[in-house]
Amino acid sequence: MAVAAGLWAAVDVAGQEPQVRRIPERSEIDEKYRWNLESTFKNVQEWEAEYQAVARQVEQLAALRGTLSKSGPALLHALKLRDDTAARLERVFVYANLLSDQDTRVNEHQAMEARARSLAVRYGEATSWMEPELTAMAFETLEEWMGQSTELAVYRHWFENLFRQKQYILSPREEELIAMAGEVFMTPHNTYSLFVHADLQFPTIRDADGQPFELNDAVFYKCVRSHDRRVRKEGYEGITGTYAKFRNTAAALVNGAIQTHVFNVKARGFPDCLTAALTPSNIPPAVYENLIRTVNENLPLLHGYTSLRRKALKLDDGVHDYDLYCGFVGKQKLEYSYEDGVKTIIEALKPLGTGYLEPMQRGFESRWVDVYSTRGKRSGAYSSGTYLTQPYILMNFFGEYDDVSTLAHEMGHSMHSYFSRSTQPYVYADYDIFCAEVASTLNEILLQKHVLKQVTDPRVKLYLLVEFLETFRGTVFRQTKFSEFEHRIHQMAERGEPLTADALGAVYGELMRRYYGPDYTHDDLVDNYWIRIPHFYYNFYVYKYATSFCAASNLARRISEGEPGAVERYLTFLKSGSSRYPLELLAAAGVDMTTPDYILDAMQHFKNLLDEAEALVDQLIE
Numbered sequence: 001m002a003v004a005a006g007l008w009a010a011v012d013v014a015g016q017e018p019q020v021r022r023i024p025e026r027s028e029i030d031e032k033y034r035w036n037l038e039s040t041f042k043n044v045q046e047w048e049a050e051y052q053a054v055a056r057q058v059e060q061l062a063a064l065r066g067t068l069s070k071s072g073p074a075l076l077h078a079l080k081l082r083d084d085t086a087a088r089l090e091r092v093f094v095y096a097n098l099l100s101d102q103d104t105r106v107n108e109h110q111a112m113e114a115r116a117r118s119l120a121v122r123y124g125e126a127t128s129w130m131e132p133e134l135t136a137m138a139f140e141t142l143e144e145w146m147g148q149s150t151e152l153a154v155y156r157h158w159f160e161n162l163f164r165q166k167q168y169i170l171s172p173r174e175e176e177l178i179a180m181a182g183e184v185f186m187t188p189h190n191t192y193s194l195f196v197h198a199d200l201q202f203p204t205i206r207d208a209d210g211q212p213f214e215l216n217d218a219v220f221y222k223c224v225r226s227h228d229r230r231v232r233k234e235g236y237e238g239i240t241g242t243y244a245k246f247r248n249t250a251a252a253l254v255n256g257a258i259q260t261h262v263f264n265v266k267a268r269g270f271p272d273c274l275t276a277a278l279t280p281s282n283i284p285p286a287v288y289e290n291l292i293r294t295v296n297e298n299l300p301l302l303h304g305y306t307s308l309r310r311k312a313l314k315l316d317d318g319v320h321d322y323d324l325y326c327g328f329v330g331k332q333k334l335e336y337s338y339e340d341g342v343k344t345i346i347e348a349l350k351p352l353g354t355g356y357l358e359p360m361q362r363g364f365e366s367r368w369v370d371v372y373s374t375r376g377k378r379s380g381a382y383s384s385g386t387y388l389t390q391p392y393i394l395m396n397f398f399g400e401y402d403d404v405s406t407l408a409h410e411m412g413h414s415m416h417s418y419f420s421r422s423t424q425p426y427v428y429a430d431y432d433i434f435c436a437e438v439a440s441t442l443n444e445i446l447l448q449k450h451v452l453k454q455v456t457d458p459r460v461k462l463y464l465l466v467e468f469l470e471t472f473r474g475t476v477f478r479q480t481k482f483s484e485f486e487h488r489i490h491q492m493a494e495r496g497e498p499l500t501a502d503a504l505g506a507v508y509g510e511l512m513r514r515y516y517g518p519d520y521t522h523d524d525l526v527d528n529y530w531i532r533i534p535h536f537y538y539n540f541y542v543y544k545y546a547t548s549f550c551a552a553s554n555l556a557r558r559i560s561e562g563e564p565g566a567v568e569r570y571l572t573f574l575k576s577g578s579s580r581y582p583l584e585l586l587a588a589a590g591v592d593m594t595t596p597d598y599i600l601d602a603m604q605h606f607k608n609l610l611d612e613a614e615a616l617v618d619q620l621i622e
Ligand SMILES: [Zn+2]
Pocket: 409, 413, 437, 440
């Protein structure tokens, strides 16, 4: 059934905020809109009994120290006990965590979560000897034992992955010394967090209606997405300017974080920081370099988007950084009931076939999702759950397009988890972070394609096109730019060049001019924008946003065009967890991350959106 046009209530509400609603108590919400926690534990008493059982098992694990190399059966016993303990511990933790998040006002639930957390720390201590004890063995011995036991052979990829990194593991005493310095290494990031969250004081500006409001980091995007240029400029300058006052402190902090990466490289014998950061997921640096090169070759597309933005918003003095985020027309309201949203998602994901849709529909029906905002409930959205539980999605559904898109996104994570957990043994049930955003983004893109076909009102269409262009810009171009910044400053540190505020600002400013092109106007203040970004403390994290998005875009096109075998290969990927290396899994799904092709394909998707937006700008904006 096609989504009836009547589901759409497109109202132009430029400049308005959604009206303030009364937030209900949880007890006022129909059970079908609440997640099914009872399917994990019937009640807190049942959780408590399991907590005690897991705690006993953790002690049994600690007692196995020194037994791994005794025999194949001894090793298998330890690994199976470890997996069983870990899976049950995660279930204990997830239940406490979900209970706590559904109403953060309940102290008893917070206490349960804290106890689960400390049990997890004890588990970590009780098993910390296992990997060093294993890698001290000869791989040939494991090979022999695996030949004698099919149950032990299940762990082959896990063993290989462990031994692959053996060359970077130091002597026990050296490892102990590095572990002892762990707190010290965390100081730059911890200090940055305190500086940003506790010490910064932001000024007050006036909103579009002239009402004063105090700036803080959380309202940054609200300001720069405003249709009132004064609000964008004052909000941007108020926030970035506050950070910029501390540019020398911020440079010293980020330098401190990067020096810990350089220390790790030197201590363990990695060739450079990039390789060290990519090694855990077994990603070759060529994948990273391919991303940077291919995105750079396609920057004329981003320049074209900047030019269109200048024209649509009539910016005579060029597009400033604070002009990069807002829509071309005022906010167009698309209203959905939760049921409409679910129906739209099911329609949009039809190209994935019944092998995907049927378990997803069962998921909706068996209450994976906690739908509405209630008093004390955590804000935002996430997908959770673990090996021994159903998937769980927390969200706060207010009936806007973004909420439907968020639901499709989180459902993508949950379906990936569902398929992997129901196919793989525990040891391979979790997917690598490198693959984690592919399934969620693919759903978002299929939803975009579907919704664009539904919309007839040209203003609504232009509004959505710019939203989608912004998602692409923010995830692919902007994160690649951040990653390039991160790489450049790591290279400077490796060469022993000082990371001063001026040096960092020069790198950032050059990137901004190069990425946004001739219609972009650079203000000196923008040289300090990097101070706002906490990801520079995460060690080569952000490039994964861009690679995941491009891989998802490529897969979404092939699936929606009905390419033979595309759906089957994608479902195999979803079912594979971490049973192979991320790059091998994506290659088997049809995406070769070492070639430019999948990125070029995503760029074509961006170009299509841009062309459509351009035609509508010509039609709607004189
Ligand atoms: Zn996600």
